[in-house]
Amino acid sequence: MWVDLAITLVKILFIIGVTVGFFAPILTWVERKQSAIMQDRIGANRADILGFTAIGLFHCIADALKMFTKEDFIPQGANKILHTLSPIIAVVPAILTFAVVPFGGQYTLFDKEVNLVISDLDVGLLFVFAIASLATYGYVIAGWSSNNNWSLLGSMRTASQMISYEVTMGLTIVGVLMVYGSMKLTTIGAIQEDFFRWGLFLQPLGFFMFLAASIAENKRIPFDNPEAESEIVAGYFTEYSGLKFGMFFMSEFIEMVTIGAIMTILFFGAWHIPFLTTATLLSWFDFLGTTGSNLIVMLIQVGVFFAKVVFFIWVQMTIRWTLPRFRYDQIMKLGWKILLPLSLANILVTGIVILVLN
């Protein structure tokens, strides 16, 4: 029992370390640097320690220091409790989603089955959506509690946008559920060991719709109306400063990682390398014994999983720095008039195909 607890603790620490400790700060740097390189610029390179800049990586530390030392400002007339609470409500769901996301398969280490997922829920997929939609409350409360018209406008936009796109997202997932016949993320991942059963090939339309809907959920640039620097200052976090602003900022980047992870699990073969089954990999390292070979395969597959996540983060960043932004009515039109009927049609076609094939 203690061993199980210790394993779970290690997994939790690993996930928090990777998302909050590694991805969130590094992605602020990646965002700047990638946009710069895409636009033939150089990008952040001024923060240095003793004249050593490390291609601008110290900007992460400088950003964090800046956030910590800034004044924590609560505007006059704001609701202090909700104003303080809302960044937490926004950032916690983004991290919490990772509780059911498997980042590797099942391995036998020291005669013990290790399942690389913190909590292997039977309704993992539903859990992801339930928790992800909780973040809406954080944004809405943030805008409402800060006693500012821009913030209120931003939070109204957030609410409408997130609700519209959650419908599409949920209906897109129905197609995936029908194809794999399971809501357990580990099972969905395990099925995709066969390259031709990746979600990308079984649900090509669902893949694009899910990508669009999840970027809209994350409120990044083609769908950045809730923040809209050019229209409503900074939307729902106009009145936030210091570490509270940092938490909103962090939640955006952690959500990017979450989206990448879920896309990888559902559509991109989870932790599997194409045409290489786990059994083949295990047989390659057979000479190391059961534990040794399992350990090596585990490391490889966790690496593959995070490589795919990084790829999806790259795709999201490229989209963000390539496309111009939508107007508000265009977002609503895309959500309700195009993506929703398409996702319904997707379910219909998937059902017919499954019926015919069986």
Place this chain on the structure above:
Amino acid sequence: MAYYVNRNIKMTWWERIYIPEIIKGMIITSRHFFQNLFGFIPFFLGTQKERKIMTVYYPEEQVQYPVAYRGRPVLAQNEDGHPACVACGLCEIACPAYCIHIEPGENSGKQNQYERWPDVFNIDYAICIFCGNCEEACPEEAIFMSDDCEISMLDRKKMLYTKEQLLTPVADLQKRIEFTRNMYAKWNY
């Protein structure tokens, strides 16, 4: 003539399904991304001097300004160390911002190469608007716009440059002198 923008662009079916066009755009941006990403590596290893990126690391690297660039005005100093200025005061009059202050000095009838020179010649860069009128007004080719633009100071009083600070050897200004000769000859003064 007015230029009318056609806002009712008829898109084809292929363009209206949106995804192929997005992918096309992303191919363009990611081509730039990968070109620059791998263009960086030989630069950092030192095997390649030229970067593909146009941005300049400003204080460390500097670009050569074109001759037409108007930086801070300076006084030309002849080869023997004497200012070329004769303290006629035309630049003082031409200056729209009144940033030039001249007090002339004169030799009293002695046989000397120089009859007049400025005893005091101050330019207050805090007021100067870098218009180049002083250069245009000068009949003696004595005041020129240099390519130096780094004159920001923390103290406003230090922006007042005296004659000693302004004097620049003629040899350093040769390009600008050629340029002004061509330029102002064209306008037939």
